[in-house]
Amino acid sequence: MGKLKHLGMSLLLATTFFSCGDDYDDTALRNDVNDLKSRVEKLESWCSTTNTQISALQGLVSALEQNDYVTGVTPIVEGSVEVGYTITFTKSKPITIYHGKDGKNGADGINGVDGITPLIGAEKDTDGIYYWTIKLGDADSAWLTDADNNKIPTTGKDGENGNDGEPGNNGEPGKDGEPGHSPVISVDTFEGKLYWKVDDEWLLDSNSNKVAATGEKGDTGSAGKDGEKGPQGEQGDSVFKKDGVKIEDGKVIFTLANGKEFTLPMLVDGLAVGIGGSDLFYASPSDNSIDVTFASTMKEEDYKSIVATITNGNEADWIIKSRGAVDTWKVAVTEPTFTGTDGTYTPGSAKITITPPANVKLSDTALLTVTVTDANDGTISVSREVKYFDGEIVACTGGDLSIKGLDTSVKRLALKGSITVEDFKYIRESLTALEVLDISMTDLTELPDRALRFGGDTPNTSLKAVRLPLSMKTIGYAAFTNCRALTSIDTENVEIIGEWAFEQCRGLVEVKLHDGLKEIRRQAFNNCISLTSIDIPGSVTDLGKNTEVSTSQYEGWVFENCTNLSTITLHEGLKKLYVSTFSRCGVVSINIPTTVTDIPDYAFQECQNLERVTWHNGITQIGEAAFLRCRSLKAITIPTEVTVLRNNLFDECANLQYVTLHHNITEIQVRAFSYCTLLKSEFFPYEDAYIDRAALPNALQTLGAGVFTDCKNMESINMQRTQVKNILRNTYYGCSGITTFYYPNVVETIGEFAFSGCSALVGSFFPASLTSIETNAFHLCTKMSQVYCLGSTPPTLGTAAFDSSLKSISTLFVPEAAISAYSSSSWNPYFKEIKKDLLHP
Known part of the structure; x- marks a missing residue:
């Protein structure tokens, strides 16, 4: 007073x-x-x-x-x-x-x-204790704190146990609980x-x-005008809501003024059941069972059965909260026991044991329902929400994690509320033993750049799992770089995975991507050498985009060096791949969606296990070295819209046997098929005559240097109808299986070493258009017993144009009028004799 x-x-x-x-x-x-x-x-x-x-x-x-x-x-x-x-x-x-x-x-x-x-309420915190809360106006409820800023518990703490007495003596009494x-x-x-x-x-x-x-x-409003709002009227209730007590399905529901509900079971006709309250139950490996309690008046003769189920409920928000994981929750029931001649119920004998799904997140919520049936087939059911986490749970307000008093040796940590760049810095630098980080109950929409990045020579080798919130839309660049112990990640509702996001996560085995994901940016999964499969949803339009630099040299490499990535699933909707997207992956088979029209440079370079490529005729470009050293690839059909086969396209595909071409191809660039040692010269369908099957495309104008170098398995090549004028250096170098070769009708030059090492070649028919054969062009072609040259003027020869061994076995056939010219030219020393060509009068 x-x-x-x-x-x-x-x-x-x-x-x-x-x-x-x-x-x-x-x-x-x-x-x-x-x-x-x-x-x-x-x-x-x-x-x-x-x-x-x-x-x-x-x-x-x-x-x-x-x-x-x-x-x-x-x-x-x-x-x-x-x-x-x-x-x-x-x-x-x-x-x-x-x-x-x-x-x-x-x-x-x-x-x-x-x-x-002020609206007074109570709520259980993560430590299992109820504390007073207060709500002011439109603000969220907050903990009511004392003068030292400590939360105020609603009820007292349990007293401590007393010490056991020695034989013959009473034990010491326990300490009183705090009020x-x-x-x-x-x-x-x-x-x-x-x-x-x-x-x-x-x-x-x-x-x-x-x-x-x-x-x-x-003040009083002036005449003619309405006054503005004056003093607040009569106070409403500050604790319990109006009509805040109701009885429903064997339960009494109490609703506070702040909207919080408490539920207690009601004893009805001697039958009642409880599962520790109606509030959220946080289960853990050491606390994964809930006692089922019955009214003390219940007898064995009253009891019939107990059933427990754990489901995701029927409402849409349940489905969202559970993300389907709730389907794999499991429960086991321990039935109540009864003692004595009257069958008295034994308190604490009935339990529900909960087993969560693998990789359960703190945000996953299951609904446990227990139904008890009495001897008269009357039933009563109670339900309780369940979460599971094996570790410490900390509520954050943004930037305050470092002052929470955490044991820095903590291994499993779940955060709730708001977290910032400063909190991630604290995690990186101080929580070095952390194995599981669950941020699924935070309000993050974007995982900050470099949030958990460990660069240089100091990778993180302890963090095995990070669980993301459904609110997250972006994983920032380098967010998980060098987290080498990380084994799996579920991207949930993420729309953008940033550059280098998971680079060097060498222990990463599983990545779950979902519809709604739009971009996976450059080098996002570079060097994830343990990743075995990836399913890229059709909502992803760009795979490897670079948002910082517009030049293509800084784009791509998304899955480069994922050497164990054997299964890659691409869906319709994907539009663009970038340089080296799957370079050096372990992929076995790839199906290119019809929405992709361009295969970029080095896209599948050195995919050593790649056996099959399924694509479509809407593809218009295949980039340089796209399939370089794909040594398990056995057959390929070039799409009909592709007219240029780029440099090193199938270079060193050692097991490539069959390549199906089409006559619209105008250019085959440098070393496109070099060292394809099993390649057969059957480029067109079998219904064609053999000479046509071995033909190169009619529209072909350019054949690059070394295109078929060391293709030892080719037997015959027909270039007669092509438009190629120059057969360049090393084009057929080392093709030791070729026996016959039909030169382009318009050919003018044959370059250095062009046919060097074609040791099975038995002869040549050089058209009249030929003007020069360069140095070592037919070096080591030792079986050319007959050579026809239709030009009336001898083409110029470079040094050692033919193998010197021909002098003892080979005959040169030329137009009769040109015999003298050839005999007095540099051609003469290579041949045993020069004769009149009778095949081409």
Whole structure:
């Protein structure tokens, strides 16, 4: 009452001071004083009722913690009006709950400011203890804290166990438990205004401002205009919601003013069942069972069966919360036991044991339902939400993880709330033993760049799993670089995977990508050498895009060096691949979607296990060295829209036997098929004549240097109808299986070493268009017993154009009129004799 005396004295002094003088009219001041006094009296009455209700809430929480049952809900009637209920329990003391009521709007005035009614509640924290909460206005509920900023528990802690006594002596008694605390709500004045207090301390909002208990009174509105909002009207209830007690399906549901619900089982006709409350149950390996409690009056003759199920429910939000993982939750039931001649129920004998799915996340929520059937086939069911995590759970508000007092040797950590770049920095630098990081219950929308990146020579070798939230849309660049122990990742609702996101994650075996993913940027999975399969959804349009530099040399390499990546699934919708997308992967077979029209440079370079490529005729370009050293590839058909076979396209594909070409190809570039040692010269369908099957395309104009170098298995080549004028250096070098060769009708030059090592070649027919044969062009072609040259003028010869061994076996056939010219030219020393060509008169 000291505060009220102080207020009364202030009012008295004000009245005395302003009563001097006969002409002074103090009516307005007296009205203000009376109004303030009236508001104080109403608020004190409201506080008294609220404090009674806080005690009732404390009793309700105590009943929850003791797994108690409601035995009765008795209306309280004043006059003819029902004003509340008396709730009785099997073990706990009765509580009285009065009907809450809504606050009324204040009258209109000018510049009236609303007061705020604090809403008191209780909620269980991750440590399993219920604490008081407070809600101010539209703000979220927050923990109610003491002067030292500690959360205030609603009920007391358990006492400590006593020490066992020695034989013949009593043990020492245990220490008493700490009492719980009910916060006391009150009001007080400051600078002429009323503000809330809790436990005689000012109640402060998030900005450390005192919280007003009532609104300021507005002045009367002027004539003709509506006044603005004036003082707040009558207070609503601050603890229990209006009509906040209801009985439903064998349960009593209590709803607080802040919307929080508590549920207790009700004893009905001797049958009641509970599973430790209705609040969320956090299971763990050491705490994965829930006691099923029954009414103490239940006997064996009353009991028939118990069934437990764990499901994802029927509502859409359940499905979203569970992401399907709930389908693999499992439960096991231990039935109750009964003792004694009367079959008395044994408390604690019935249990439900929960087994979560593999890789369960803190955000995954299952619904456990227990149904008990009595001897008369009556049933009662109770449900409880379940989460599972094997480790420490910490709530964060953004940037404060380092001050949470974590043991830096923690191995399994789940974070809730908001986290920032600073929190990830703390994780990287301080939590070096961490094996599992679950951030699925944070509000992150973007995993920061370099969030968990370990660069250079200091990779992370402990972090095995990171579980992402459904809210996350972007994984920043280098977010997981060098996390070498990371084994799996589920990207959930992520739309963009940034550059280098998982580079050097050498232990990564499984990556789950989902529809909605749009981009996987350059080098995202580079050097993930343990990754075995990847299914890229059709929502991904770009695979390997670079957003920083527009030049292609900085794009691609998404799965480069994923040497164990044997299965790659691409879907319709993918439009663009970039350089070296799958270079040096372990892929065995690839199917290119019809939405992809361009195979980029080095796309499948050195995919040593690649055996089959299935693509479509809508492909218009195949890049340089796209299949270089794909040494398991056996057959390939060139799409009909591709007209240029680029440099080194199938270079060193040692097992490539069959290449099907088409006549629209205009260019085969340098070393496109070099060292394809098993390649057969059957480039067109079998229904064609053999000479046509061995033909190169009619539209061919350019044949690059070394195109067929060392293709030892080719037997015949027909270039007659091509438009190639120059057979360049090393084109058929080492093709030791070729026996016959038909030169282009328009050929003009044969380059250095062009046919060197074609040791099975038995002859040549050089058309009249030929003008030169360069150095060593036919070096080691030792079986050319017949050579025809149709030109009337001998083509010029480079040094050692033919093998010197031909001098003893080979005959040169030329037009009769040109015999003399050839005999006196550099051709003569290579041949045994020069004769008239009788085949081409």
